[in-house]
Amino acid sequence: MTVPSDMERPTDVVRNSVVVNANTGQATFIRALEYLAPLGILATLWQALSWLGVLSSKIVPSFIAVVEAGVDLLASGEIFRHLIVTIYRAEAGLLLGVVLGVALGLAMARLRLVYRLSYPLVALTYTLPKTALIPIVFLWLGVGDASSIFVVFIGAFVPIVITTYHGAESTPEIYVWSAQSMGMSSRRVLWTIVFPSSLPHVLNGVRIAQAFSIVIAISAEMVASYVGVGRFIYVFGEAGSYNYMFAAIFIVIVSAFALDQLFIALKNRLLRWTEFEGASDE
Amino acid sequence: MNSPRYSVLKQRLLGLLPILAILVLWEAASRLRLASPILLPPFSVAMERLVELTVTGELPKALWITTYRSFIGLLVATAAGMSVGLAMARIRSVRWFFSPIVAIGFPLPTITLLPAFTIWFGTDSESKIWLVAFTCFFPIAVSTFEGARNMNKQLMWSAQSMGSHGVALFARVILPASVPFVFSGVRVALPLAVIVTFVAEMVGGGGGLGYLLIYGFRFLQTPTVLAVLVAVLVYGVLLDQLLLRSRLAFLPWDVGDRARDG
Numbered sequence: 001m002t003v004p005s006d007m008e009r010p011t012d013v014v015r016n017s018v019v020v021n022a023n024t025g026q027a028t029f030i031r032a033l034e035y036l037a038p039l040g041i042l043a044t045l046w047q048a049l050s051w052l053g054v055l056s057s058k059i060v061p062s063f064i065a066v067v068e069a070g071v072d073l074l075a076s077g078e079i080f081r082h083l084i085v086t087i088y089r090a091e092a093g094l095l096l097g098v099v100l101g102v103a104l105g106l107a108m109a110r111l112r113l114v115y116r117l118s119y120p121l122v123a124l125t126y127t128l129p130k131t132a133l134i135p136i137v138f139l140w141l142g143v144g145d146a147s148s149i150f151v152v153f154i155g156a157f158v159p160i161v162i163t164t165y166h167g168a169e170s171t172p173e174i175y176v177w178s179a180q181s182m183g184m185s186s187r188r189v190l191w192t193i194v195f196p197s198s199l200p201h202v203l204n205g206v207r208i209a210q211a212f213s214i215v216i217a218i219s220a221e222m223v224a225s226y227v228g229v230g231r232f233i234y235v236f237g238e239a240g241s242y243n244y245m246f247a248a249i250f251i252v253i254v255s256a257f258a259l260d261q262l263f264i265a266l267k268n269r270l271l272r273w274t275e276f277e278g279a280s281d282e
Numbered sequence: 283m284n285s286p287r288y289s290v291l292k293q294r295l296l297g298l299l300p301i302l303a304i305l306v307l308w309e310a311a312s313r314l315r316l317a318s319p320i321l322l323p324p325f326s327v328a329m330e331r332l333v334e335l336t337v338t339g340e341l342p343k344a345l346w347i348t349t350y351r352s353f354i355g356l357l358v359a360t361a362a363g364m365s366v367g368l369a370m371a372r373i374r375s376v377r378w379f380f381s382p383i384v385a386i387g388f389p390l391p392t393i394t395l396l397p398a399f400t401i402w403f404g405t406d407s408e409s410k411i412w413l414v415a416f417t418c419f420f421p422i423a424v425s426t427f428e429g430a431r432n433m434n435k436q437l438m439w440s441a442q443s444m445g446s447h448g449v450a451l452f453a454r455v456i457l458p459a460s461v462p463f464v465f466s467g468v469r470v471a472l473p474l475a476v477i478v479t480f481v482a483e484m485v486g487g488g489g490g491l492g493y494l495l496i497y498g499f500r501f502l503q504t505p506t507v508l509a510v511l512v513a514v515l516v517y518g519v520l521l522d523q524l525l526l527r528s529r530l531a532f533l534p535w536d537v538g539d540r541a542r543d544g
Binding site: 034035036039041042059060113117124125126133134135136140211214218219222223229233234238242245248249253256 | 293383393498499508510
């Protein structure tokens, strides 16, 4: 089995090819405008359909109503309290998953025994839809931070083990041999050769894991929670305040997008020394 | 006794050890009352429940409902994602229109839209199918676009130089060359489809495996929760295998993933 590692290339390419290659400020602005224009068209279309009464305001509030509700949510600041809880759960679980997942992935690549012992278990849990764990973890750890973080952790850990393992396995043997022939200890080989060379794969894996972490955290909150944006959105839905519900959804989407962009920036910074340019993973 | 077959067997058995250890510890912890039997009933009890759920038909029915929802959703997403991805690769204006949409939609936590889809399409299968389709559309569109965009241009040039144009060029060269990428997209989308279906069933009800799980949780029927979880584990492995096999069946000429799988 493989991790579909070519998953994260596309958006980079889509984005890079359209926005990133402008030289002057004005050109950048025009390009950005040209790039974002389709979203403007969709918003206009939405508002027009609402005005014409094609979209019933009971089912789909108009775009302007949603924007107004969004301004209201941001101004009152209540959504931030929930957003912070959700992001904390997603990122804490992700961090745990990255630290332990990278450790196990590297160990699996370097030590045959670890590989033989853990591969079947990892392969078995890799295909498990992680949200299925939510009910049992709620039973064990109760509803709250601990259970959300735990499910997110499992959801991040297993794929990161696999990407790290594949990354470390693909370290060119010649680097390892030359380091060994110069008398490098196997621990140093691991940290100065194998780990850096697996880093592009690991970071691609972490990017996918971050997207899943947010989904899992929100899902757990929708199933049962006292705080968090999943709960926040769900309550608006139940109460029938659809303009607020859509506004909250959009704020969450923008936040998730921002987190993804933040991670891409971090990834590019960490990989400055490689030929890796975000778009290719070879 | 060091024949290759023997050592392969030994390796396999070594891999089963941790799984067996977990099951034994689970059974023992519960039987010895180290863990509360309400929260962690013995493995054997969970298995009994699994058999019971299977015999009464509850589990097969839930399995069918969940599979139906995720597969129809995935099918819709594949058709739409493939069309949009190919059109994006070939037609400039389509690429311009969909670029920002796909870039935003790709990391989008679509699960937040669940309440909206429930309002629009009700609590039954339809809302789940559309949410799955919407979620899976993005990875498939992105992957197809990438594939069609970066396909081996020589294939296209030689076909063109030999007189293939328009529909023929598309159907006989571009489409087959991008199918492997459609499959990569589906491979990403399949777990997403199942994850989304599960959550939608847990939150919105309407039957299915997710509903069965959350029902067990609400009524503190831990054996049911664990039994369904074991079934889901097996289900996940089967789905992944199915996808790999169908890839081999559809794309006998493409060894990309197989080579990497080792």
